[in-house]
Amino acid sequence: MSENAFANRRDRLEALLPFFLNGTLSGAELHEVEEWLASDPEAMASLAEVESEYSATTAGNEAIRPPADALARFSRALEREAGPERAARLSLRERLTRLMPSMPVQAAWVAAGLALAILVGQTVWINLNGNEHYSVAGADREDAPFAFVTFKGDASMADVSAALGELGLEIDAGPLPGGLYRVLVSAETVAQYDEIAAALEKTDVVETVVTGRKPGS
Amino acid sequence: MSGAPDPASDAALVARVGRGDRAALRLLFMRHHARVFRFVMRQTGSETMADDIANEVFLEVWRQAPRFEGRSQVSTWLIGIARFKALSALRKRTESALEEGQAEAMADSADTPEVLAMKDDKASALRRFVDMLSEEHRVVVDLAYYHGKSVTEIGEILAVPVATVKTRMFYARKKLGEALQASGYDRGWP
Numbered sequence: 002m003s004e005n006a007f008a009n010r011r012d013r014l015e016a017l018l019p020f021f022l023n024g025t026l027s028g029a030e031l032h033e034v035e036e037w038l039a040s041d042p043e044a045m046a047s048l049a050e051v052e053s054e055y056s057a058t059t060a061g062n063e064a065i066r067p068p069a070d071a072l073a074r075f076s077r078a079l080e081r082e083a084g085p086e087r088a089a090r091l092s093l094r095e096r097l098t099r100l101m102p103s104m105p106v107q108a109a110w111v112a113a114g115l116a117l118a119i120l121v122g123q124t125v126w127i128n129l130n131g132n133e134h135y136s137v138a139g140a141d142r143e144d145a146p147f148a149f150v151t152f153k154g155d156a157s158m159a160d161v162s163a164a165l166g167e168l169g170l171e172i173d174a175g176p177l178p179g180g181l182y183r184v185l186v187s188a189e190t191v192a193q194y195d196e197i198a199a200a201l202e203k204t205d206v207v208e209t210v211v212t213g214r215k216p217g218s
Numbered sequence: 219m220s221g222a223p224d225p226a227s228d229a230a231l232v233a234r235v236g237r238g239d240r241a242a243l244r245l246l247f248m249r250h251h252a253r254v255f256r257f258v259m260r261q262t263g264s265e266t267m268a269d270d271i272a273n274e275v276f277l278e279v280w281r282q283a284p285r286f287e288g289r290s291q292v293s294t295w296l297i298g299i300a301r302f303k304a305l306s307a308l309r310k311r312t313e314s315a316l317e318e319g320q321a322e323a324m325a326d327s328a329d330t331p332e333v334l335a336m337k338d339d340k341a342s343a344l345r346r347f348v349d350m351l352s353e354e355h356r357v358v359v360d361l362a363y364y365h366g367k368s369v370t371e372i373g374e375i376l377a378v379p380v381a382t383v384k385t386r387m388f389y390a391r392k393k394l395g396e397a398l399q400a401s402g403y404d405r406g407w408p
Contacts, residue, residue, distance in 0.1 A: 007385070007388065012388060012408075013384070013388075015388060015391060015408075016384045016385070016387045016388035016391070017384070018391075019359075019362045019363060019387060019391070020362060020368060020369055020387075022363075023362055023363065023366045023367075023368075025366065025367065025368030025369070025371075026368075043406055046406040047406060050391075050395070050405065051391075053340075053341065053344055054344065054348070054363060054391065054394060055363045056341065057341060057344040057345040057347075057348050058345075058348050058359055058360060058363035058364050059363060059364055060341075061260075061345050061348055061349055062256045062260065062360065062364040063256075065255070065256045065259045065260070067251060067252045067255040067256070067272075068269060071247075071251055071255070071269070071272070071273075072244065072247060072248060072251070074273065075244075075247055075251075075273050075276060076244065078273050078277060079240060079243065079276075079280065082277050082280060083238075083240070083280065
């Protein structure tokens with residue numbers, strides 16, 4: 002079938018009226034229907050018929066009641082399809098915000114900066130004094146070399162895990178206050194440690210790497 | 219007015235679903251399930267099939283969301299999936315699988331317009347006449363009036379040219395008018 006099926010202009014406009022009523026007509030067709038409605042009293046009568054058809058169709062559809070437990074059953078079907086739901090992946094910015102819920106995000110970043118500065122100071126102090134016993138809450142491998150790392154706010158945990166995995170690293174503790182993570186560095190020499198730290202800093206997910214404990218220290 | 223995309227829009231939700239966000243899918247389900255269910259119910263006449271297919275539509279969203287390009291509205295995409303699944307299911311269904319309710323509906327549909335008119339006022343009669351339209355005409359009427367779709371969107375959903383959508387709408391409205399006139403109701407056109 003084509004538009005040639007219309008015997009005359011009136012038939013063609015009658016076919017467009019439902020689309021005028023539902024607000025999806027545009028351009029030349031909209032203009033033509035508006036002109037017709039403004040100039041022909043029969044057009045207004047037709048529009049009234051279209052409104053009746055609209056009401057009848059809507060009533061016919063809305064008389065159909067979807068099952069009340071549809072969402073619960075769909076959730077179960079989704080679980081079968083996709084597996085049990087795990088906690089949603091949070092970006093580090095979201096984790097940081099949760100860590101300090103009463104603090105606006107901007108203020109949290111300022112706090113993170115301050116904490117980072119303190120840790121840099123501590124690290125320098127430790128290195129200068131040759132203090133071999135530096136521990137952080139959550140630490141259980143006190144002799145292993147590590148670095149403190151902050152990740153970019155938009156980095157997902159999946160991206161972070163992938164980047165660390167490529168370098169053979171793992172997060173040992175965190176997030177610590179200020180959004181810092183302690184990352185174990187599997188290096189046997191200081192040179193290896195520095196090389197790995199440099200590579201870590203170049204990844205897309207890392208914002209800052211601060212030296213923690215180097216091998217042999 | 220800012221040009222920033224609405225994070226609660228359907229398209230934004232589909233993007234989140236594409237990243238594995240099940241909460242976003244449940245929200246989409248809550249927004250669109252009733253319309254999808256009704257669409258399939260009108261297509262198949264079967265509540266059981268409508269229930270199964272509507273669920274399948276949203277599971278398909280879960281699978282296809284990463285590939286959704288946003289060329290059409292999300293609601294049009296959903297109805298398109300529903301239409302395809304309903305037609306596939308109908309092809310598989312045999313006469314013996316017809317539900318009791320459907321058989322009753324078909325018996326009702328066998329009434330002539332004159333008989334129906336005796337039962338109903340004009341609004342009720344019109345509703346029955348819409349239900350009695352052929353599937354290819356009624357689906358165009360449903361999509362335009364109930365689902366608010368444009369000529370182009372209906373063409374996409376049904377995979378037919380826009381000219382065909384217009385002619386189907388024309389004949390659907392003509393049949394409704396003729397049925398009303400045959401039942402003694404005043405109607406200016408046709």
